[in-house]
Amino acid sequence: MTRRDRVRESLIGWRLASRLAVPRSRKGLAEALVTVLAVALVIAAFGWSWGLGAQLSERQAVLERRSPVWVEGEAGSLVSLDTYVTLSGELTVYRLGPNVGGVDLPGSMAWPEPGSVILSPGARAARSSDQYVDALTRGEQAGTVPDLVLREPAEMVAFVGEDTADAAGPGYRTVSGFGAPSVTGFVEDVTPAQARGWGLVLTVVLGAGALSTLAAAGRLGGAARERRLAVLDLMGCSSPTIRGAMMITAAVQALAGVAVGLAVAVFLTAVGWGPHLLGVRYWPVRVGSVLPQLLILGAVVVALMAVWGAALPGTGALGTRRRAPEGRPSYVRLVPLGVGSVWLASVAAVTVRTRETGPGWTEALLYLFVGAVCLVGLGLVWASPVLVRAAAPLVSRAGADGLVVASRAVHFVRGTARIGGGLCVLILSGAVCLGLFAAVMGPERGSGRGEVAVVLPGLSVSPRSEVSRALAAAMSSPNLAGATALRGSGELEDIAGLGDLRLGDQEYRVLMAGPGATEIAAMTVSANGQPTVAAPLTFNAAGEHVRLLLAGSVVVGAGGCVAFIVIALVLAMVTLQQQHVHADQALLHLGMSRFRLGRLRAAEVSVAGLPAPLLAALAGMAAAPLIETANGESAGSGPWSYVWLLAVPVAASLLLAGVAWLTVPSADRIEVRRD
Amino acid sequence: MTVAALELAQASYSYPRQEAPAVDRVDLVVEPGERVALVGPSGCGKSTVLLLAAGILVPSAGLVAVGGVTVSGLDAAKRSRHRRESMGVVFQFGELVAELTLLDNVALAGELSGIRRRQARAVARESLDRLGIGELANRYPGQVSGGQAQRCAVARATVHRPALLLADEPTGAVDRANGTVILDELDRSVLEVGTAMLIATHDPDVVSRCDRQLVLRDGRISP
Numbered sequence: 094m095t096r097r098d099r100v101r102e103s104l105i106g107w108r109l110a111s112r113l114a115v116p117r118s119r120k121g122l123a124e125a126l127v128t129v130l131a132v133a134l135v136i137a138a139f140g141w142s143w144g145l146g147a148q149l150s151e152r153q154a155v156l157e158r159r160s161p162v163w164v165e166g167e168a169g170s171l172v173s174l175d176t177y178v179t180l181s182g183e184l185t186v187y188r189l190g191p192n193v194g195g196v197d198l199p200g201s202m203a204w205p206e207p208g209s210v211i212l213s214p215g216a217r218a219a220r221s222s223d224q225y226v227d228a229l230t231r232g233e234q235a236g237t238v239p240d241l242v243l244r245e246p247a248e249m250v251a252f253v254g255e256d257t258a259d260a261a262g263p264g265y266r267t268v269s270g271f272g273a274p275s276v277t278g279f280v281e282d283v284t285p286a287q288a289r290g291w292g293l294v295l296t297v298v299l300g301a302g303a304l305s306t307l308a309a310a311g312r313l314g315g316a317a318r319e320r321r322l323a324v325l326d327l328m329g330c331s332s333p334t335i336r337g338a339m340m341i342t343a344a345v346q347a348l349a350g351v352a353v354g355l356a357v358a359v360f361l362t363a364v365g366w367g368p369h370l371l372g373v374r375y376w377p378v379r380v381g382s383v384l385p386q387l388l389i390l391g392a393v394v395v396a397l398m399a400v401w402g403a404a405l406p407g408t409g410a411l412g413t414r415r416r417a418p419e420g421r422p423s424y425v426r427l428v429p430l431g432v433g434s435v436w437l438a439s440v441a442a443v444t445v446r447t448r449e450t451g452p453g454w455t456e457a458l459l460y461l462f463v464g465a466v467c468l469v470g471l472g473l474v475w476a477s478p479v480l481v482r483a484a485a486p487l488v489s490r491a492g493a494d495g496l497v498v499a500s501r502a503v504h505f506v507r508g509t510a511r512i513g514g515g516l517c518v519l520i521l522s523g524a525v526c527l528g529l530f531a532a533v534m535g536p537e538r539g540s541g542r543g544e545v546a547v548v549l550p551g552l553s554v555s556p557r558s559e560v561s562r563a564l565a566a567a568m569s570s571p572n573l574a575g576a577t578a579l580r581g582s583g584e585l586e587d588i589a590g591l592g593d594l595r596l597g598d599q600e601y602r603v604l605m606a607g608p609g610a611t612e613i614a615a616m617t618v619s620a621n622g623q624p625t626v627a628a629p630l631t632f633n634a635a636g637e638h639v640r641l642l643l644a645g646s647v648v649v650g651a652g653g654c655v656a657f658i659v660i661a662l663v664l665a666m667v668t669l670q671q672q673h674v675h676a677d678q679a680l681l682h683l684g685m686s687r688f689r690l691g692r693l694r695a696a697e698v699s700v701a702g703l704p705a706p707l708l709a710a711l712a713g714m715a716a717a718p719l720i721e722t723a724n725g726e727s728a729g730s731g732p733w734s735y736v737w738l739l740a741v742p743v744a745a746s747l748l749l750a751g752v753a754w755l756t757v758p759s760a761d762r763i764e765v766r767r768d
Numbered sequence: 769m770t771v772a773a774l775e776l777a778q779a780s781y782s783y784p785r786q787e788a789p790a791v792d793r794v795d796l797v798v799e800p801g802e803r804v805a806l807v808g809p810s811g812c813g814k815s816t817v818l819l820l821a822a823g824i825l826v827p828s829a830g831l832v833a834v835g836g837v838t839v840s841g842l843d844a845a846k847r848s849r850h851r852r853e854s855m856g857v858v859f860q861f862g863e864l865v866a867e868l869t870l871l872d873n874v875a876l877a878g879e880l881s882g883i884r885r886r887q888a889r890a891v892a893r894e895s896l897d898r899l900g901i902g903e904l905a906n907r908y909p910g911q912v913s914g915g916q917a918q919r920c921a922v923a924r925a926t927v928h929r930p931a932l933l934l935a936d937e938p939t940g941a942v943d944r945a946n947g948t949v950i951l952d953e954l955d956r957s958v959l960e961v962g963t964a965m966l967i968a969t970h971d972p973d974v975v976s977r978c979d980r981q982l983v984l985r986d987g988r989i990s991p
């Protein structure tokens with residue numbers, strides 16, 4: 094064949110391929126749309142969650158920008174930094190003695206004179222309505238804290254100018270400037286390490302879910318393209334031509350998906366749906382800041398889909414190749430599951446040991462644990478063809494239907510097993526999601542109503558309702574070195590918070606009463622015999638903030654992952670049903686009733702969907718006591734959790750089986766055969 | 769007077785979204801033990817007549833009765849039951865279940881009609897042997913030739929000795945010798961249990977072995 098012939102051939106091939114690659118039927122369009130939507134969903138999900146992540150790190154940057162750089166034992170500008178929790182929200186107060194040595198404030202603010210104060214817009218607004226804020230930020234307003242130094246638009250921050258006498262008190266330290274490389278002196282919400290760790294977990298978890306959706310969509314689209322392009326093979330087109338056509342179709346669909354996804358991400362952030370999700374107000378999300386990463390992700394996804402699109406078809410006899418049953422899956426597939434199980438067991442065992450000597454979970458162990466769980470999940474997915482293959486003979490003994498079910502399950506064993514693998518991962522990630530959520534949001538057991546002692550030095554108790562007054566006074570006293578409040582207790586209705594307070598050299602556990610508290614002994618602080626401030630306090634929202642952030646990441650990461658896997662499962666179901674469409678038709682024409690065929694399809698999905706999840710449930714039952722011991726508590730265990738472990742996979746596969754049953758085709762749709 | 773094995777009375781059918789009817793007011797009777805050939809040019813409606821007789825399609829007008837039962841008036845479940853118990857169908861495109869071996873394909877039809885599994889498998893094996901594909905019993909439809917698959921389809925349609933046998937081009941994909949084997953297998957059913965047969969075909973050999981022939985043209989029986 095001369096070179097010209099070859100060029101001619103491939104030109105003709107391309108013309109044909111490009112014609113066939115464009116879906117024309119409604120079904121073909123729907124299949125193409127699946128790829129577009131799957132890619133769009135992935136891009137949008139990452140755009141949105143990365144946008145939130147960028148915001149979080151921006152918050153962190155703000156905090157660093159205004160962190161004092163402390164220096165020990167030198168003469169210089171004296172500064173104290175306190176965080177108070179008021180009914181109007183968290184208030185951060187910098188008290189600044191006279192400026193020695195020209196220290197610059199963050200955001201190029203002018204250093205306040207004694208008796209004057211620089212307020213953020215939020216603090217200024219709160220001052221007129223909240224006595225407490227007013228008392229803590231007393232002074233003539235000398236300026237406004239710029240946005241650059243605020244973590245969120247409404248944050249309350251005050252820079253209060255003090256004279257030399259005031260700044261001599263405890264709690265003041267020398268600073269050389271602002272802009273410490275790490276956050277210092279704040280009641281921190283999230284440490285940078287925590288933020289990075291969660292970001293990583295979020296990306297990995299979301300990524301795994303996204304990958305499964307993309308793979309499922311790719312497979313469905315690939316099968317559709319293969320059906321349409323198989324004829325090219327018979328018409329004598331060369332394999333590179335066909336592959337090229339497949340690849341380009343897949344890539345074009347993926348590109349369309351990326352475009353739609355970007356638009357959705359921009360829209361989501363533009364309408365400001367993101368900022369309020371985590372229960373905290375933020376500066377608006379700027380997708381622009383993550384656009385480069387998103388574009389890279391988009392390119393990777395397009396490349397991935399193109400490669401998958403081209404990898405699916407074989408050469409030669411495309412149309413008939415798939416009808417022979419797939420080979421027996423190799424037992425090598427069991428290896429990752431085995432390794433993962435051993436790893437998981439070791440982590441649990443090590444944790445039990447460290448529990449005996451101390452902390453139980455450490456961060457390293459947690460990551461190892463997450464890794465092991467991921468490997469077990471993947472291992473189950475990989476092993477499920479072997480499991481389905483092993484389960485099939487058990488079913489084939491159950492009458493004619495059993496034989497058909499087993500034969501069908503084994504025929505496309507990989508496609509069938511995907512249902513089981515998908516269910517496994519779904520249940521696993523669902524459980525992890527719920528577990529994390531419960532761990533983050535779970536109520537912290539507080540002390541009982543009568544046990545709480547409010548102890549402050551030199552206090553006299555007079556009238557009982559004065560407790561909040563007393564605390565406010567204590568906290569705004571210049572002797573206050575730092576106040577770190579813990580989480581409020583849900584069990585104490587009228588107690589809004591519980592905190593640790595350091596006054597001089599002594600630490601006290603403090604109870605902060607809500608506005609309605611009457612029964613608890615109330616005390617009055619008197620430095621000079623008189624309370625200085627009177628205002629109700631609320632509990633510290635700092636811990637709350639961490640909780641909400643973590644809960645938010647769980648929702649975004651694990652919830653997103655679960656959603657993606659559900660989509661992947663649905664796509665896998667659709668693909669499987671399409672593979673069986675001819676057989677379904679043949680059985681109907683043979684005289685099998687639709688009811689019976691429905692039952693058969695349901696049984697088939699059960700054979701596909703039960704073995705791996707059941708195995709996972711059994712493994713979970715074995716592992717649960719270990720994990721509980723490691724946790725040092727047996728909350729939520731007992732026979733019911735075992736029932737749940739079994740019930741969830743059974744219910745999930747029954748649900749899928751129901752779907753398979755209800756979507757039985759009808760006998761007279763005979764045009765299917767000739768599509 | 770005996771009950772007709774198959775009767776179509778003024779039966780018509782149009783495919784969805786098609787103007788012209790594929791089958792137009794067809795009258796046709798096949799008596800028990802009778803072999804009738806349905807001939808006519810490609811696209812004249814032969815397959816559609818068979819699908820109507822099998823109760824897979826329901827006539828838009830007129831009626832279809834099999835063994836005295838008006839199948840066109842039954843619901844889908846009852847039609848299915850009637851089909852698997854008293855009919856055998858050889859489809860033009862084979863329609864074997866791709867996920868079952870040839871043996872299982874044939875045995876399944878037997879089991880569906882109510883024969884016990886062990887016996888169904890024994891009968892199926894014999895039938896495959898007679899049709900010359902006994903060695904291929906454990907292969908899958910995707911692993912055999914078109915003619916071999918067609919012979920399997922014949923075995924599947926006759927394994928339960930149905931009262932009515934509908935065959936669409938049963939010899940379309942085989943050589944003459946195998947065509948004879950297939951016709952022998954069909955005849956065996958006629959001889960053993962008095963099966964009535966309606967065969968759509970282009971094959972003169974088949975026509976010559978039938979008792980009579982009906983000619984279909986543009987969906988109508990021509991006189």
Ligand SMILES: Nc1ncnc2c1ncn2[C@@H]1O[C@H](COP(=O)(O)OP(=O)(O)OP(=O)(O)O)[C@@H](O)[C@H]1O
Pocket residue numbers: 763764783784786790809810811812813814815816817860
């Ligand atoms: N699924 C369908 N949808 C629409 N039209 C159909 C369908 N199947 C068949 N037809 C049309 O109905 C008419 C009869 O088709 P049928 O298959 O019965 O012909 P036939 O006589 O069996 O032809 P052949 O000898 O080629 O098998 C034809 O014109 C055909 O184009």
Ligand SMILES: [Mg+2]
Pocket residue numbers: 814815816860936
């Ligand atoms: Mg035909």
